[in-house]
Amino acid sequence: MIGLGTVGGGVAKLLRDEADLYAQRTGRRIELRRVLVRNAAKARASGLVEPDKVTDDPGAVVAGDDIDMVIEVAGGIDPVRAFVARALENGKHVVTANKSLLAAHGPALFATARQHNVSIAFEASCGGGIPCVTALTCGLMANRMDGLYGILNGTCNYILTEMTAGGKTYEQALKEAQDAGFAEADPTLDVSGADAAQKLAILASLAFGVKIEGDDVHAVGVDGLDLKDIAFGDELGFDVKLLAIAERWPGEKWVNVGVQPCFIKKDELLAQVKGPFNALSVHGHAVGHTLYYGQGAGQMPTASAVVSDLLGVVSGWAPAAFSNLNLTPDLTEPAPLLDRADTESAYYLRMETLDEPGVMAKVTSILGGKGISLSTVLQHESKAGEVVSLVVTTHMTRLGDVEEAAKEIAALGPIQGEPVIIRVIEMPA
Amino acid sequence: MIGLGTVGGGVAKLLRDEADLYAQRTGRRIELRRVLVRNAAKARASGLVEPDKVTDDPGAVVAGDDIDMVIEVAGGIDPVRAFVARALENGKHVVTANKSLLAAHGPALFATARQHNVSIAFEASCGGGIPCVTALTCGLMANRMDGLYGILNGTCNYILTEMTAGGKTYEQALKEAQDAGFAEADPTLDVSGADAAQKLAILASLAFGVKIEGDDVHAVGVDGLDLKDIAFGDELGFDVKLLAIAERWPGEKWVNVGVQPCFIKKDELLAQVKGPFNALSVHGHAVGHTLYYGQGAGQMPTASAVVSDLLGVVSGWAPAAFSNLNLTPDLTEPAPLLDRADTESAYYLRMETLDEPGVMAKVTSILGGKGISLSTVLQHESKAGEVVSLVVTTHMTRLGDVEEAAKEIAALGPIQGEPVIIRVIEMPA
Numbered sequence: 130m131i132g133l134g135t136v137g138g139g140v141a142k143l144l145r146d147e148a149d150l151y152a153q154r155t156g157r158r159i160e161l162r163r164v165l166v167r168n169a170a171k172a173r174a175s176g177l178v179e180p181d182k183v184t185d186d187p188g189a190v191v192a193g194d195d196i197d198m199v200i201e202v203a204g205g206i207d208p209v210r211a212f213v214a215r216a217l218e219n220g221k222h223v224v225t226a227n228k229s230l231l232a233a234h235g236p237a238l239f240a241t242a243r244q245h246n247v248s249i250a251f252e253a254s255c256g257g258g259i260p261c262v263t264a265l266t267c268g269l270m271a272n273r274m275d276g277l278y279g280i281l282n283g284t285c286n287y288i289l290t291e292m293t294a295g296g297k298t299y300e301q302a303l304k305e306a307q308d309a310g311f312a313e314a315d316p317t318l319d320v321s322g323a324d325a326a327q328k329l330a331i332l333a334s335l336a337f338g339v340k341i342e343g344d345d346v347h348a349v350g351v352d353g354l355d356l357k358d359i360a361f362g363d364e365l366g367f368d369v370k371l372l373a374i375a376e377r378w379p380g381e382k383w384v385n386v387g388v389q390p391c392f393i394k395k396d397e398l399l400a401q402v403k404g405p406f407n408a409l410s411v412h413g414h415a416v417g418h419t420l421y422y423g424q425g426a427g428q429m430p431t432a433s434a435v436v437s438d439l440l441g442v443v444s445g446w447a448p449a450a451f452s453n454l455n456l457t458p459d460l461t462e463p464a465p466l467l468d469r470a471d472t473e474s475a476y477y478l479r480m481e482t483l484d485e486p487g488v489m490a491k492v493t494s495i496l497g498g499k500g501i502s503l504s505t506v507l508q509h510e511s512k513a514g515e516v517v518s519l520v521v522t523t524h525m526t527r528l529g530d531v532e533e534a535a536k537e538i539a540a541l542g543p544i545q546g547e548p549v550i551i552r553v554i555e556m557p558a
Numbered sequence: 559m560i561g562l563g564t565v566g567g568g569v570a571k572l573l574r575d576e577a578d579l580y581a582q583r584t585g586r587r588i589e590l591r592r593v594l595v596r597n598a599a600k601a602r603a604s605g606l607v608e609p610d611k612v613t614d615d616p617g618a619v620v621a622g623d624d625i626d627m628v629i630e631v632a633g634g635i636d637p638v639r640a641f642v643a644r645a646l647e648n649g650k651h652v653v654t655a656n657k658s659l660l661a662a663h664g665p666a667l668f669a670t671a672r673q674h675n676v677s678i679a680f681e682a683s684c685g686g687g688i689p690c691v692t693a694l695t696c697g698l699m700a701n702r703m704d705g706l707y708g709i710l711n712g713t714c715n716y717i718l719t720e721m722t723a724g725g726k727t728y729e730q731a732l733k734e735a736q737d738a739g740f741a742e743a744d745p746t747l748d749v750s751g752a753d754a755a756q757k758l759a760i761l762a763s764l765a766f767g768v769k770i771e772g773d774d775v776h777a778v779g780v781d782g783l784d785l786k787d788i789a790f791g792d793e794l795g796f797d798v799k800l801l802a803i804a805e806r807w808p809g810e811k812w813v814n815v816g817v818q819p820c821f822i823k824k825d826e827l828l829a830q831v832k833g834p835f836n837a838l839s840v841h842g843h844a845v846g847h848t849l850y851y852g853q854g855a856g857q858m859p860t861a862s863a864v865v866s867d868l869l870g871v872v873s874g875w876a877p878a879a880f881s882n883l884n885l886t887p888d889l890t891e892p893a894p895l896l897d898r899a900d901t902e903s904a905y906y907l908r909m910e911t912l913d914e915p916g917v918m919a920k921v922t923s924i925l926g927g928k929g930i931s932l933s934t935v936l937q938h939e940s941k942a943g944e945v946v947s948l949v950v951t952t953h954m955t956r957l958g959d960v961e962e963a964a965k966e967i968a969a970l971g972p973i974q975g976e977p978v979i980i981r982v983i984e985m986p987a
Binding site for chain 1: 568579582688696700701825830831844849850859865872873874
């Protein structure tokens with residue numbers, strides 16, 4: 130094993146406490162031989178593994194003759210990338226929880242594994258304990274996928290739940306998440322949507338059979354979200370969720386991938402996913418709508434995915450799926466990404482305006498001029514001369530048209546600042 | 559393939575329409591060679607498969623030299639059981655959607671498969687298109703399972719949704735389900751809970767690593783459910799669902815399996831599963847709570863599961879999991895079933911009583927005498943001498959005590975008929 134942090138500790142615990150169960154299930158005893166860490170003294174003192182198993186020599190793990198499989202739970206890209214490559218070159222199967230590594234270098238590593246007739250298993254890289262990679266690569270294999278809609282970052286979902294149910298500001302909710310241990314001291318990767326974007330790249334590559342890298346995913350985080358929009362959404366019957374979305378569109382450029390705060394109807398199953406939980410809605414052409422729910426992070430849920438993969442390698446099913454199904458992005462073409470401006474959806478727009486006569490007429494005239502048809506209009510009572518929120522929701526419309534209209538609206542005299550645009554998701558049935 | 563009914567037609571359609579996709583995914587072309595039916599003329603006229611593939615000769619399918627795998631989508635036990643056994647004996651992998659067959663004869667068929675070095679894949683037997691068997695046998699393999707809570711029968715869930723949301727009676731809702739094509743002309747297997755019990759036997763066997771047959775599962779259906787109890791449940795914050803439950807209990811007898819209408823809190827995810835959809839909540843000791851949702855029946859969802867299994871056999875992952883993980887009930891001991899009377903839960907009781915002075919005191923005294931502690935008491939205004947409903951909910955209590963108390967209460971003079979007892983589920987976190 131490479132790494133003995135939170136997840137590594139959980140894996141070590143499962144392998145120690147459930148050794149008999151796993152031997153019964155697989156007919157083989159699984160032995161954790163060696164754990165590679167940066168600081169061997171600290172790891173030996175942790176009590177998580179027997180002290181003589183700890184090493185700071187990478188070769189003893191990734192090239193050890195007595196090692197059949199390498200579990201990578203260290204995270205980050207360097208030096209882990211080189212360790213994983215060396216393990217594969219030495220004919221060792223790899224189980225990894227590392228979404229950053231796979232989103233950035235998956236294709237090269239998958240190709241290395243194939244050259245050396247071994248496999249990479251990566252259930253734990255997306256959705257923590259939820260077996261969503263197994264669902265996409267095994268259980269739903271008969272389907273052409275139409276779309277993925279995921280809540281893939283527990284920190285963001287916790288923050289949004291607190292903002293929605295508790296009326297807390299983003300800053301208060303983030304501090305709570307940090308105090309509760311859901312959010313890192315530096316939460317940038319989570320709250321910017323980058324973490325969800327990496328997971329989406331991995332899942333969408335498998336679902337659509339194309340190569341998508343983390344950088345291909347347009348990501349907007351929760352850090353810019355205003356309580357005012359959550360309140361208006363509530364009034365309109367929506368909850369806000371940070372959704373990782375991959376959609377199939379008609380035409381030659383057919384892949385749309387993005388992460389952004391979205392409004393969804395309160396009675397959608399995804400709206401019921403609260404706190405640090407994650408969920409992935411998968412829409413397949415034969416199976417229709419399916420959904421996978423569980424803890425998307427945390428020590429034991431993530432260790433559950435890592436050890437389930439490990440047992441999959443031991444029993445042979447994971448290498449068979451890896452070797453004999455042509456799914457991973459070393460075998461597929463770069464995704465024909467659609468220009469975001471050409472995607473269509475319903476949208477919510479909020480404009481702050483001085484309450485002067487004629488503003489509504491000018492705004493609706495700009496929207497109408499772009500062919501944008503309105504679904505609802507919302508404006509609360511105000512006193513003349515005050516700044517007031519003007520909220521509209523649209524029917525299905527081109528994003529590019531909405532963005533152009535917003536630019537024109539922002540240029541109107543009484544309008545204060547830029548309009549807020551939030552996608553309104555109409556989930557497929 | 560054996561059978562060309564609704565599901566068989568869906569499988570034929572997928573294999574025809576997605577031949578290129580499956581060839582790309584597996585590197586092999588999959589050919590539907592022969593379809594065994596009772597009435598060959600009718601099947602040839604259906605247009606679902608080329609007429610020359612249709613046969614009424616079982617040997618041409620289950621013993622054909624040019625057949626690698628047999629898809630069984632005929633349903634029922636005889637003569638299918640003999641066909642499946644013969645296919646296995648002839649070294650053919652079997653994919654089946656047949657829950658009745660597996661719940662009654664799974665162990666013998668699994669053993670036959672093992673003897674002949676082939677596999678049985680059966681994702682489609684439980685939960686339609688939802689890959690819940692794959693989740694239990696692959697994705698969650700690292701866990702000791704604590705409990706399964708499933709909505710496993712779409713007909714019952716449709717009926718309950720209509721009774722709850724539409725205020726329809728059981729008879730009206732059943733008729734609607736039949737008109738909409740969810741319920742069979744003879745709906746007994748569905749509404750009695752027997753269908754859900756068969757699926758639960760299969761899933762719980764895998765989850766707990768013990769042998770459970772359909773007959774081991776205590777089943778109460780939706781056919782006895784009264785609108786009055788749905789209304790009282792609603793007032794108490796509950797929805798009613800037909801839940802298939804398998805729970806681990808402390809002690810030597812630790813398996814409790816049953817199907818019955820239960821109350822669950824309205825904000826539970828399972829309460830959001832509406833209409834003909836199915837869902838399975840799985841609680842593992844490492845992963846915690848996970849949930850799998852989708853269409854539990856219907857042509858294309860079920861065909862999705864069948865063809866995904868087929869691709870699993872072609873790629874080798876399904877046979878590897880079957881052969882190398884010791885999960886199926888041919889390898890496990892009969893379940894140490896707990897006496898239902900010894901299980902504990904919260905309960906709802908409704909008694910119909912003449913509104914006479916002192917009834918409440920007598921009822922609560924009987925309950926108190928059995929050590930049953932009450933959570934809520936509900937009685938609506940009434941006129942003296944009228945029959946009125948008296949509703950109580952209990953804290954955690956032994957079922958045997960509740961049933962004895964109910965018997966004593968039924969014997970009280972003013973009480974009309976038997977008290978209604980409904981389990982109130984407190985879902986593990």
